[in-house]
Amino acid sequence: MIQSLLIANRGEIACRIIRTAREMGIRTVAVYSDADARALHVREADEAVHIGPSPARESYLVGEKIITAAKATGAEAIHPGYGFLSENAEFAQAVIDAGLIWVGPNPASITAMGLKDAAKKLMAEAGVPVTPGYMGENQDPAFLAERAGEIGYPVLIKAVAGGGGKGMRKVDAAADFVDALASCQREAASSFGNDHVLIEKYILTPRHIEVQVFGDTHGNVVHLFERDCSLQRRHQKVIEEAPAPGMDEATRAELCAAAVRAAKAVDYVGAGTIEFIADASEGLRADRIWFMEMNTRLQVEHPVTEEITGVDLVEWQLRVASGEPLPLRQEELSINGWAMEARLYAEDPAKGFLPSIGSLSQFYIAQSNRRDGTGRVETGVEQGDDISPFYDPMIAKLVVHRSDRLEAAASLAVKLGHSYCWPVKWNAAFLKNLVSHPDFIASNIDTGFIERNLARVLPDTTPPVDALGAAAKIFASLIDGKPVNDITDLTDDSDAPTLAGFRLNAARAPATMKLIFDGEVYESLVSQKSVWDLPMMRRVEGGLFGYDYSGWSGFITEYRPGSNAGSHAHDGAILSPMPGKVIAVEVAAGDTVTKGQKLLTLEAMKMEHSLTAPFDGVVAELNAAAGAQVQVEALLVRIEAAAE
Numbered sequence: 001m002i003q004s005l006l007i008a009n010r011g012e013i014a015c016r017i018i019r020t021a022r023e024m025g026i027r028t029v030a031v032y033s034d035a036d037a038r039a040l041h042v043r044e045a046d047e048a049v050h051i052g053p054s055p056a057r058e059s060y061l062v063g064e065k066i067i068t069a070a071k072a073t074g075a076e077a078i079h080p081g082y083g084f085l086s087e088n089a090e091f092a093q094a095v096i097d098a099g100l101i102w103v104g105p106n107p108a109s110i111t112a113m114g115l116k117d118a119a120k121k122l123m124a125e126a127g128v129p130v131t132p133g134y135m136g137e138n139q140d141p142a143f144l145a146e147r148a149g150e151i152g153y154p155v156l157i158k159a160v161a162g163g164g165g166k167g168m169r170k171v172d173a174a175a176d177f178v179d180a181l182a183s184c185q186r187e188a189a190s191s192f193g194n195d196h197v198l199i200e201k202y203i204l205t206p207r208h209i210e211v212q213v214f215g216d217t218h219g220n221v222v223h224l225f226e227r228d229c230s231l232q233r234r235h236q237k238v239i240e241e242a243p244a245p246g247m248d249e250a251t252r253a254e255l256c257a258a259a260v261r262a263a264k265a266v267d268y269v270g271a272g273t274i275e276f277i278a279d280a281s282e283g284l285r286a287d288r289i290w291f292m293e294m295n296t297r298l299q300v301e302h303p304v305t306e307e308i309t310g311v312d313l314v315e316w317q318l319r320v321a322s323g324e325p326l327p328l329r330q331e332e333l334s335i336n337g338w339a340m341e342a343r344l345y346a347e348d349p350a351k352g353f354l355p356s357i358g359s360l361s362q363f364y365i366a367q368s369n370r371r372d373g374t375g376r377v378e379t380g381v382e383q384g385d386d387i388s389p390f391y392d393p394m395i396a397k398l399v400v401h402r403s404d405r406l407e408a409a410a411s412l413a414v415k416l417g418h419s420y421c422w423p424v425k426w427n428a429a430f431l432k433n434l435v436s437h438p439d440f441i442a443s444n445i446d447t448g449f450i451e452r453n454l455a456r457v458l459p460d461t462t463p464p465v466d467a468l469g470a471a472a473k474i475f476a477s478l479i480d481g482k483p484v485n486d487i488t489d490l491t492d493d494s495d496a497p498t499l500a501g502f503r504l505n506a507a508r509a510p511a512t513m514k515l516i517f518d519g520e521v522y523e524s525l526v527s528q529k530s531v532w533d534l535p536m537m538r539r540v541e542g543g544l545f546g547y548d549y550s551g552w553s554g555f556i557t558e559y560r561p562g563s564n565a566g567s568h569a570h571d572g573a574i575l576s577p578m579p580g581k582v583i584a585v586e587v588a589a590g591d592t593v594t595k596g597q598k599l600l601t602l603e604a605m606k607m608e609h610s611l612t613a614p615f616d617g618v619v620a621e622l623n624a625a626a627g628a629q630v631q632v633e634a635l636l637v638r639i640e641a642a643a644e
Contacts, residue, residue, distance in 0.1 A: 001322045002026055002077045002101060006070040007041070009081030010060060011380030012396060013298070014041035017079050020314040029073045031066060033059035035388040040380050047073055054390045060084045063091040067098050077101035077321060079314075083392065086297040087114055103321040105215075105296045109266040113294040115160045117198045123291045126265035128258050131277055131290040133200030135160075145177045147199055154202040157181055159188030159195070165236035166191045166607065170202055183601075186583060187608050206447045207278040208232065209244050209289065211259035212305045214313075215268040216320045222330045223256040224305050224313075231434060233353065233450045234607075238427075239434060240301035241340045242308050245405060245443035246284050254286040262294060271317050273299045280446055300343070300397070303378060307339035307401040338408040339375070339401045340435070342416060346393040348425035349458050354577040354609055355393045356425035357632065359386050365396055366418035375400035375411075387424050389578045389604055389632075395426060405443070409435045429459035572620075572639040574611050576630045580604030587637070589622045599637050600624050616642045 005021050006029040007014045018028045018041065030045035035054035042048040049069040052059035059065070063085055070078055078095050080086035080103070089110040095102045104110075113119045117135030124130050133155075134147040148155045148171065157180060159167025167188030169180040185195040212224040228244035229237045243252075259274035273295040279288040302313050316327060344365070347353045363383040367375060379396035381387070387395065398415055402408040416432035434440060434450070434457050450457065584601040587593060593613040602609045621638035630636065 001324075002103075002318055004029065004073070004075045004077070005103070005318070006031065006066070006073065006075035006078050007045070007081060008060070008066045008078050009084055009086075010036055010039065010041055010391065012378045012394070013081040013083075013300075013380075015044055015380050016378050017081060017314055018044045020312055021318070024315060024318065026318065027075075029069070029075045031060070031069050033390070035386075035390050038385070040382055040385065049073060054388065056084065056390065063088070063094055066091075067094060067100070070095075070100055071098065075100070077103055077318075079103040079317070080297065082297050082300060087295070089114060101321050103270070103317050105266075105268055105270045105272060109268050110296045112266045113272075113296050115196075116158060116162070116293050117160050117196075119294055120198075120291065122265060123262055126261055128262050128265075128291045129289070131200045131203075131292060133198060135198045137196075139196055141178055141181055144181060144197070144199060145174065148177055149174060151199060151201050154204075156200050156202045157184045157197050158200065159184065159192060160198055161192040161194040161196070162188055165232065165234055167197070168235045170235075183608060187603075190603065203277055203279050205279060205281040206230070207244070207280040207284065207445070208237075208275070208447055209247075209255065209278050209284070210273050210275040210299070211256050212299075212302070212313075213259050213263040213268065213272050213274060214316060214320075214326060215263055215270065215272075216326045217269055217323060218325045220326045220329075221260050221263050221268060222326060222328070222333060223259050224309050224311060224333055225335055226252065226255060227301055227304055228445075229301060230445045230447050231440075231449055232447050235447075237301065238343050238345075238431065238450070239340065240304055240343075241338065241405070241408070242304040243335055243338070244284065245445070246280075248284070251284050251286045251289075255289055258291070262291065266294075268296075270296075270320055271298045271302070271313050272296050300394075301341055303376070303397065303399045304339035304341050307375060307399060308335050308337055309333055310336065337401055337403050338405045339399060340408045340412050341397050341399045342412055342431045342435070343394055344396045344398060344419075344421075344431070345427050346387045346395050346421075346424050347427055348577070349427055349430040350425075351577065352610070352612065353427070354611075355389070355604060355607070357387045357389050357578045358424045360384060360421060360424055362420060362422040364420050365398055366415040367398065367400075374402070389580065395421070395424075406441065409441060430457060433457040433459060572614065572617065572641065573635055574599060574614075574637040574639065576602065576632055576634045576636055577609070578604050578632045580609075580630060582624045582626055582628045582630060582636070583608065585622070585624055585626050587619050587622065589619050591619045592642075593617060593619060593639065602630070611636065613639055615639065618642065 004027040007017050008031060010032065014030060021028045028045045030042050030048040031051045032039060032042045032048055033052055033054050036042060051065040051069060052062060061084055066078065078100055085091040087110055089107040092102050092104060092110060093107040112122060120130045120135055133151060153174065154170055154172045157169045157171060162168060167184055169184045171177050171180045184197055188197065189195040208229045209226055210229060211226050213221060214224065215221040225242065226244045226247060227240055227242040229240045231239035255276065262274045263272060275292045275295065276289050277292050278284055298313060306313055319327065346356045348356050360381060360383055365377050367377050376399050377396055378399065381395060398412065400408050400411045400415065402411055413432050413436045416428045419428050437453060437457060580602045582600055583603045586598050586600060595613055595615045597613045598610050599613055600611050602611060617639040619637060620640040624630065624636040
């Protein structure tokens, strides 16, 4: 068995690997960039090595530095996690050539499945059905546009070296193809160093189904059943579950058998995932499910498979890399219950899901990091840590495991509603609304679900007045020396609490309350009497006082007498949400724009982000140019409202 392991990654996956390695008695070595000097994975590991500046291309993507760190610390093996160098065949070979153990598939398998076009050809030869499309070498834009027309719109442009939803664009009409291709190629080149794409038919009612496979060096290959990853935004998965809803046993057997054939076709060793696209217009049917790609690594969503099978996939990886056979045979694997995972991202749903950065002054997820049969939390941060602009914006994964799908969805919604993050914005309320949506509960899902229902699942940004009033009364009671567990007994004016000379039901100057509702910060003027019917309240971590009111999870952070409600940027000021690079400017000073029109594109946190006009108006000021680096809250564009 491996005795010492270097994890060539960061964040939650590094912490996840460290946890299993520690349980197996394996010494762990972390690597870190400047930005991660105080990161959780560094604190958790037995030893840590600095490998360079904050940008990934100067640290986590430099294989030579990682191999040098492994040798310097006496590590026997390298686990790549996911992302970064996890599917880089050259790096895998360099690890092996350095006399170290590579915890992953053979470099030849990575090469065979690393490019989506070549992988599809190989799968077709192995008898695995593939999606119709163009996978050739000709990358001329006019030629690709012609192929797209032959395939028939809508089509999907995909980076051949892509993954994680990056380098992918859906195109609905021929007129949009050239712009979408250019954007896709830019993102692919930036993320993967390869701008080649393929074109495939876009399935109108698509479900994203994937099968976990595992092979060893003794010729054994098994599957650990399927996952459904259909809830996606911009092709980035946000909710995953196992098993897939609506999957009958016959279809499951055929699908999983195809996945095993795919793995055997490349002599696969270790953990891998075969991804399929299903036309779900008539339910899940084996003859309407096609191979998309293979991920030759551990997946972000692997915990849901672990929960329903009771298998620790990281432990299996380490055992297989040590030369052991698979711990279980196919007939010993079975599905137990239902698991769901929500990806918590540092982003602001109210502002087009723009990434958010900063210090996690208040951070709490309503479940401890454990595996006790009911799920767990996977995260790489703690309260007080920073979210930097250099890496993927995922903060954590909240995983639940229950006896059936309805219980799992209900449990996930409750836990999301009782979690908070501030001042960094996150998507917890959005995810809560997703898993509470009637169509999701009824399993009426496909990859277009979020786009179709966006208006209904975006969180309300204005809490009700009575909820704010209730918060004020709770907080005033605490300051007034009357800590309570339930203050429903405050039922008349004589019991109304006072605070700094301000009586909540009195006609005086309003006070300002700063509160957090579902991760959103509000500064509310409180001057009127509100209803006294208050819900259950609870103390939470971080010195806050939390409560639920009419579906709102509130966390009171600050009270100030007086009338200062704070100041905000002018509505027409388009500020940079974080440090980044302007890669395209779509307007000029003096242009007339309409609400929602794209103004410019910013590249930050490994993704492209479009900034749009907040209302109809004129570009009064333009401070952005293509190629320019901008800092957080820099004024990029100012829009003046159109004259009435």
